[in-house]
Amino acid sequence: MTQDASAPAAPAADPDCVFCGIVAGTVPADLVHADDTVVAFRDLAPKAPVHVLVVPREHRRDVRELAAVPETLAHLVDVAGQIAADLADGDFRLVFNTGENAGQTVLHVHAHVLAGIAQTESDTGEL
């Protein structure tokens, strides 16, 4: 197989990472999308009528690290839009908590897709 010397090395899965477990299928999750690059599943503690997390299959810590593979970041945003269109009216908030002081609790980059918000009075508040 030809290697692209400019592409960053794919990080190994982290055995202690819950989202690596969901990607591998060893941790149960309510999947709404899966492809070769990203997996999306419903948040355990939803803050909106539609609250889905989209994660790259590769273990990268946060969105700054994901920016090293911009095609994956772009694909993740595209999938977020598809989910909002399929499960709500197409409009959505996309949140990347980045760093523990910003509320990131799972250190495998994930986008919160929040949609269907206009249908309720709910305040997504702190994610």
Ligand code: AMP
């Ligand atoms: P953050 O605070 O941005 O790191 O968000 C982590 C999110 O992951 C929280 O909203 C949790 O509710 C959610 N979460 C943690 N474990 C799981 C899990 N096993 N399945 C689905 N969502 C999870």
Ligand code: ZN
């Ligand atoms: Zn991981």
